[in-house]
Amino acid sequence: MGTAAPLSRMRSSTAISTLDAEQLRQIVPDSASDILRSVPGVLSQSSGGEGNANATARGLPLSGGAKLMLYQEDGLPVLDFGDIDFATADTFVRPDFTLERVEVLRGGSAATFANNAPGGIFNFISRTGEVAGGSIGLSRGLDFDRTRVDFRYGRPLNDDWRFHFGGFYRQGEGPRTVGFRGEDGGQFKANATRTFDQGYVRVSVKLLDDHAPVFLPVPVSITGTTADPHIASLPGFDVLHGAMQLFPA
Numbered sequence: 354m355g356t357a358a359p360l361s362r363m364r365s366s367t368a369i370s371t372l373d374a375e376q377l378r379q380i381v382p383d384s385a386s387d388i389l390r391s392v393p394g395v396l397s398q399s400s401g402g403e404g405n406a407n408a409t410a411r412g413l414p415l416s417g418g419a420k421l422m423l424y425q426e427d428g429l430p431v432l433d434f435g436d437i438d439f440a441t442a443d444t445f446v447r448p449d450f451t452l453e454r455v456e457v458l459r460g461g462s463a464a465t466f467a468n469n470a471p472g473g474i475f476n477f478i479s480r481t482g483e484v485a486g487g488s489i490g491l492s493r494g495l496d497f498d499r500t501r502v503d504f505r506y507g508r509p510l511n512d513d514w515r516f517h518f519g520g521f522y523r524q525g526e527g528p529r530t531v532g533f534r535g536e537d538g539g540q541f542k543a544n545a546t547r548t549f550d551q552g553y554v555r556v557s558v559k560l561l562d563d564h565a566p567v568f569l570p571v572p573v574s575i576t577g578t579t580a581d582p583h584i585a586s587l588p589g590f591d592v593l594h595g596a597m598q599l600f601p602a
Contacts, residue, residue, distance in 0.1 A: 367458055368461060369457065370456070371456050372455045374454060376391070377455070385424070385446040386398070386399035386406035389408055389457070389475060394410050395409070396409050396415060402528075404444030405444060406443050408422055409422060409472055410422060411473075416436055418435045418438075418442065419436065419443065419472075419475075422473055423463070423467050423473075425467075426476075427479055430467075430468060431446055432445070449503050449540060450490065451505050452479060452480070453479060455476065456478060457473065459473040460473055479542060480505065481515060481517050481544055481546050482507025482509060482515040484507075486506070486507070498525040498526035499523060499524075499528070500525055501522070503520075504521070506518060507519075513547055513548050514545070514547055519541075520541040522539035523538070523563075527566050529566070530596065535566040536563075538562045538563035541560045542557070542559045568596050570597075571590070572597070573585065573587065
């Protein structure tokens with residue numbers, strides 16, 4: 354990732370952070386930006402919901418999306434540009450049970466070995482079935498409407514071949530009151546790997562057909578003084594649970 358040859362973190366002179374599967378389970382992320390908030394030196398703002406987040410690293414300017422960072426899946430760019438309005442790269446990365454780890458390279462050689470990545474790289478790496486097994490999970494929102502099923506399974510077929518597949522499906526209104534089914538859809542990912550004495554060949558497939566609301570700023574009522582302001586909802590609107598503008602992402 355962003356280097357001329359594969360190196361361990363201890364042997365590399367660049368700033369690399371890795372979140373493994375156990376750490377990802379502890380984070381319980383709703384989105385890619387939720388994961389990145391746990392990486393030192395990374396600023397990630399997920400105020401818009403599951404997509405359209407802003408992210409940067411090491412004090413670089415924060416603009417719409419991730420203008421100075423590159424999102425990757427399994428070492429390949431998600432998009433060539435990270436700051437397309439309302440189509441930022443994180444919108445197309447949905448964490449689920451198929452995610453094995455996340456590697457983040459801050460600065461260093463990222464600008465040389467990756468496109469449009471002067472600030473660094475966010476690499477989301479999938480499971481490939483090295484160990485036989487799988488899992489399935491059902492989650493339900495406690496104070497909001499969401500029902501979601503996650504699943505995965507993989508295993509080696511022999512000494513040379515292995516496979517893995519998984520994904521999720523969910524439905525519901527979402528974490529804010531929007532008045533209709535704001536979350537609807539899912540993701541399916543699969544890969545098959547053939548290993549050789551000095552390398553491997555892998556075929557990967559990803560189908561993402563998911564809808565989630567994008568939340569934009571809402572108006573509030575501010576009274577009192579600058580030193581002691583009082584922020585409240587406008588008549589007929591609940592700023593804690595309502596949503597003014599949204600569309601599927």
